[in-house]
Amino acid sequence: MSDEPSAENPSCVLVVDNEEGPRDALRFILDRQFRVLTATGGEEALSILRREAVDVVTLDLAMPGVDGLETLTRMREIVPDVEVVIVTGYGSYDSAREAIRLRAFDFIDKPFQSSKVLDVIQRAAESARAKRMFLANIGHELRTPLTVIVGYSSLVADYANQKGNARDLPVVGVIERATDRLVNTVHSVVDLSMIEAGSFTLQPERVDLDALLEKEVRHLEREAQRKGLTLSLDVREPGLAVRFDPYCLSHALRKLLDNAIKFTERGGVAVRLERDHGGRLSLAVHDTGIGIGKAHLPRLFRKFCQEDPGANRKFEGLGIGLALTKKLVERNGASLSVESEKDKGSVFRIHFAATSEIREAATSPAAAEPDPGAESATR
Numbered sequence: 001m002s003d004e005p006s007a008e009n010p011s012c013v014l015v016v017d018n019e020e021g022p023r024d025a026l027r028f029i030l031d032r033q034f035r036v037l038t039a040t041g042g043e044e045a046l047s048i049l050r051r052e053a054v055d056v057v058t059l060d061l062a063m064p065g066v067d068g069l070e071t072l073t074r075m076r077e078i079v080p081d082v083e084v085v086i087v088t089g090y091g092s093y094d095s096a097r098e099a100i101r102l103r104a105f106d107f108i109d110k111p112f113q114s115s116k117v118l119d120v121i122q123r124a125a126e127s128a129r130a131k132r133m134f135l136a137n138i139g140h141e142l143r144t145p146l147t148v149i150v151g152y153s154s155l156v157a158d159y160a161n162q163k164g165n166a167r168d169l170p171v172v173g174v175i176e177r178a179t180d181r182l183v184n185t186v187h188s189v190v191d192l193s194m195i196e197a198g199s200f201t202l203q204p205e206r207v208d209l210d211a212l213l214e215k216e217v218r219h220l221e222r223e224a225q226r227k228g229l230t231l232s233l234d235v236r237e238p239g240l241a242v243r244f245d246p247y248c249l250s251h252a253l254r255k256l257l258d259n260a261i262k263f264t265e266r267g268g269v270a271v272r273l274e275r276d277h278g279g280r281l282s283l284a285v286h287d288t289g290i291g292i293g294k295a296h297l298p299r300l301f302r303k304f305c306q307e308d309p310g311a312n313r314k315f316e317g318l319g320i321g322l323a324l325t326k327k328l329v330e331r332n333g334a335s336l337s338v339e340s341e342k343d344k345g346s347v348f349r350i351h352f353a354a355t356s357e358i359r360e361a362a363t364s365p366a367a368a369e370p371d372p373g374a375e376s377a378t379r
Contacts, residue, residue, distance in 0.1 A: 010035045011125040012053060016045040016071065017060040017087070022110060026058055026087070029114045030121060042066030042074070049078050050331055053201045055128035056083045056121055058108075061099070062090040069095060072102045081131060082198035083124040087112065132199045139190040146186065149179050184258075191251070192303070192324045195331070202245045202331055206358060209240050209273060209283075216253050217271060224261050230268030231261070237273065240281065241358040248328040249350075252336075255325045256285040256348045264289035267345075276349065281357050283350040292340040300338060301326045332356070 012035045017023040027036045037052065039045035041063055048054070057075070061068030072084060086099050089110030096107065105127065106120045157172040159165075194200040217233045224231035242249075253271075260269040267288030276282040292300060303323045329336045333353040340346035 011055040011128065012037065013121060013125070014039060014045060014048060014052075014054045014057045016042070016057060016063075016068075018063045019060070022060070022087070022112075025112075026117065029117050033118070034121070034125070042068070042071030045071055046074055046078060049075060049082070049198070051202060051333070054079070054082055054198045056085060056105075056124040058085045058087045058121070061086060061088040061095055069098055069102070072099065072104070076102060079198040080196045081193075083128050085120055085124055087117075128197070128199070131197045132194070135190055135193050135197065135199070139186065142186045142190075143183075146179060146183050149175075150183070153179060187251075188255075188320055188324050192320055192327065195324075195327050200331070202248070204243050204245050204332065206241050207244050207246050207249060209242060210235060210238055212246070212250060212253070213271060213273060213283075216250060216257060219254065220257050220261060223258075224269060227261065227265070229261060229264055229266075230270075231257075232268065232270045234270060234272045234274075236275070237281075240273070242281070242352050242356045243358060244332050244334075244352075244356060245328075248332055252325045252328045252350060253283065253285075255321045256350075259321060260285050260287035260289065260346070260348075263287065264345075276351055280354055281352045283352070285348045286345065287347075288345045291342040291344050291346055292338070293342050297338065297340065301336070 010033065013030050014037045015023055015026045015030070016039045017026070018040050023038055023040070027038060030036050034056075037048055037054070039048055043066055045057070045059075049057075059068050059072060063071070066074075068086070068088065075082070075084065083105045084103070085106050085108060086096075086104050087108045087110065099107070105124045108116060108120055153172055153175045157169065157176070160169050160172060191200065213233055213235065217231060221231055257269065257271070264287045269288075270286040272284045272286065274282060274284060301322050303320050326336045329350055333356060335351045337349045337351065338346060339349075
């Protein structure tokens with residue numbers, strides 16, 4: 001698919017202005033070349049950015065309630081790399097300096113000219129497309145050799161099994177586990193980068209929770225058994241489905257399960273589909289692992305933040321898994337919470353939005369068979 005603006009694949013611009021006149025004027029100017037969304041204030045804009053893939057934001061500074069600078073500050077927490085153009089008639093030196101610090105792409109003064117608006121937005125959209133293409137290319141270049149390694153290691157394992165060469169199987173197992181780890185790291189880095197660039201497109205559909213949970217638990221059963229851990233599934237209300245991006249939900253659950261197994265040495269891990277205290281449908285992952293210190297909990301979902309940093313840490317990883325999981329969940333209108341105590345284990349819960357719950361289970365298993373290992377850079 002082409003990354004140039006076209007009728008089939010236009011860049012998306014979000015226009016944020018509380019005044020109807022400038023908002024409609026910007027939409028009129030941009031509508032022929034771009035897909036245009038509008039918001040009348042900061043909160044509405046932030047809500048749109050959580051669920052839509054946006055390339056460029058035009059942002060007024062002088063808005064009631066959540067003003068432009070506060071909106072931009074909070075925007076950087078959701079989509080740190082989206083291009084933002086300040087369009088305002090109330091700028092000052094201090095506000096301009098703060099907007100630059102928050103990496104505003106450019107400034108347009110009110111009243112504005114059509115040619116100026118188009119020039120700035122076109123350049124911002126080109127910058128966004130360049131980022132998206134870079135991420136897609138990086139993902140492709142990293143995944144292609146990994147696919148070859150995975151394929152040939154599987155062939156070696158099959159050959160060793162057929163020939164009865166039991167001595168070779170542990171070596172192949174090491175290769176497969178190391179490759180899986182690298183594949184998961186590549187997916188996480190690319191997905192997180194695309195979300196932060198505003199380029200991650202949601203594809204929500206009906207997801208049968210029974211089938212998805214069974215699939216993900218089966219996927220990690222062998223790893224749990226290898227560590228001598230139990231891995232159980234408890235579905236309190238069978239037959240439920242939710243409207244969710246299946247890739248996001250499958251990836252989020254797999255990351256929570258993978259972490260629970262990694263940080264648990266004795267006991268086990270339990271997955272429970274239940275109701276939270278507010279009556280909302282929730283998906284909980286319980287473990288009897290090392291737990292999380294109280295001081296680290298507020299930083300738990302930040303990128304690259306690990307409780308045991310440094311070269312001598314016991315557990316490997318980049319520290320982006322939970323940051324990505326939280327973003328994948330929140331992009332679908334759900335939330336992620338944690339309860340933990342040092343040396344006593346942890347409970348991570350995905351709280352589904354009430355509007356996403358579907359009472360009747362899907363009849364087709366296709367919606368419940370997403371593969372987090374599938375290529376995601378084209379989303």
